[in-house]
Amino acid sequence: MIFPAALCLAAAVAADAATVQVAIVRQAASATLMPDGETLIAQPGAKPMPLEWKGELALRPRDGGLRLANLRLKTETRLLPGPGARIRVGPNTYRGALILRLDPGQTVTIVEEVEVEEYLEGVLPHEMNPDWPLEALKAQAVVARTFTYANMGKFRKDGFDLTADTRSQVYKGMTAINENVRAAVRQTRGEVLGWKGRLLRVYYHACCGGATTDAGAAWGGEGEIPRPLKGVRDPWCAASPHMKWIAYFAWADLTAAISERRMLNSPLQSLRIGARDAAGYVRTFLAKSGGETVELKAAELRGSLGAGEMKSVRIKRLNLLKKGVEFIGGGSGHGVGLCQWGARLQAEKGRGYAKILLFYFPGAELSEVDE
Numbered sequence: 001m002i003f004p005a006a007l008c009l010a011a012a013v014a015a016d017a018a019t020v021q022v023a024i025v026r027q028a029a030s031a032t033l034m035p036d037g038e039t040l041i042a043q044p045g046a047k048p049m050p051l052e053w054k055g056e057l058a059l060r061p062r063d064g065g066l067r068l069a070n071l072r073l074k075t076e077t078r079l080l081p082g083p084g085a086r087i088r089v090g091p092n093t094y095r096g097a098l099i100l101r102l103d104p105g106q107t108v109t110i111v112e113e114v115e116v117e118e119y120l121e122g123v124l125p126h127e128m129n130p131d132w133p134l135e136a137l138k139a140q141a142v143v144a145r146t147f148t149y150a151n152m153g154k155f156r157k158d159g160f161d162l163t164a165d166t167r168s169q170v171y172k173g174m175t176a177i178n179e180n181v182r183a184a185v186r187q188t189r190g191e192v193l194g195w196k197g198r199l200l201r202v203y204y205h206a207c208c209g210g211a212t213t214d215a216g217a218a219w220g221g222e223g224e225i226p227r228p229l230k231g232v233r234d235p236w237c238a239a240s241p242h243m244k245w246i247a248y249f250a251w252a253d254l255t256a257a258i259s260e261r262r263m264l265n266s267p268l269q270s271l272r273i274g275a276r277d278a279a280g281y282v283r284t285f286l287a288k289s290g291g292e293t294v295e296l297k298a299a300e301l302r303g304s305l306g307a308g309e310m311k312s313v314r315i316k317r318l319n320l321l322k323k324g325v326e327f328i329g330g331g332s333g334h335g336v337g338l339c340q341w342g343a344r345l346q347a348e349k350g351r352g353y354a355k356i357l358l359f360y361f362p363g364a365e366l367s368e369v370d371e
């Protein structure tokens with residue numbers, strides 16, 4: 001399905017964004033670089049020169065500028081790996097141009113300028129298990145690509161497009177890329193999800209626990225929710241290991257977590273579920289302390305307790321115990337958009353990536369970025 005309007009917009013984005021700038025080191029005291037293969041060094045306003053240095057090179061701020069090994073550099077100096085060359089930075093290896101930058105606080109930031117399709121190879125193994133079925137990885141590749149174009153320039157004020165962590169998508173250069181990952185990116189090259197002629201703001205999570213939820217219900221927000229971002233019932237992830245979990249928190253820990261955002265005048269006495277959304281996700285809890293009942297946002301309480309400890313807010317019930325509370329829940333993550341475990345199990349049953357995507361984003365248009 002190709003909608004001309006979606007195509008136009010995607011093409012307009014692609015024209016100046018076939019590459020993406022990702023901050024791979026942020027405001028560090030120093031960084032260790034190791035070029036592997038022929039690399040040019042390009043200082044601003046000067047002709048690129050071969051980088052003669054081999055082995056591990058320390059990059060650090062010095063005398064108001066940058067120093068790479070013994071070389072004095074201007075900020076915005078670029079390292080340009082030649083064909084097949086790589087540069088290791090810390091534990092990871094990169095193939096794009098590296099922009100070395102001195103921050104105002106005398107720290108160093110390294111930004112990689114990399115082709116979007118290569119960037120996606122570096123994202124995929126950290127956002128989905130690279131040994132999962134190919135069609136699930138292809139669905140993830142399209143979602144990650146759509147996310148990338150839709151968020152291009154999100155951190156422009158910081159001097160790059162995206163971070164390399166969970167605030168954008170986890171990216172570690174060439175680390176952990178396997179043949180499966182390369183095939184998933186190559187076989188979906190340029191494909192993105194759109195809706196009504198615009199790139200869709202896509203989301204994904206580990207497991208929905210039986211139903212995904214509306215983007216609006218999860219994050220509040222005004223206005224109409226695009227049809228593809230409304231929740232769907234999902235029978236596919238039933239065999240996922242995240243389907244049911246129990247998390248236990250002592251009363252003292254709950255009191256401390258709630259106190260991060262709310263003044264409690266005495267320790268928590270009781271906790272119950274307040275409102276749920278249409279998909280069954282808990283939106284509010286009611287907490288009683290000192291004879292007063294306060295309403296808490298479930299997502300905020302989850303954030304304070306730790307998203308890894310309380311895997312989701314799709315909580316079926318609470319067991320109030322003497323020393324603490326048991327949360328009986330299902331799913332892992334915010335529950336909006338693509339359910340990765342559902343995608344995996346659909347792929348194992350032979351469903352293709354386009355079908356998987358339209359299951360989680362009903363009505364979305366699969367179009368191609370014109371490169």
Ligand SMILES: [Zn+2]
Binds near residue numbers: 208209212237339
């Ligand atoms: Zn699911």
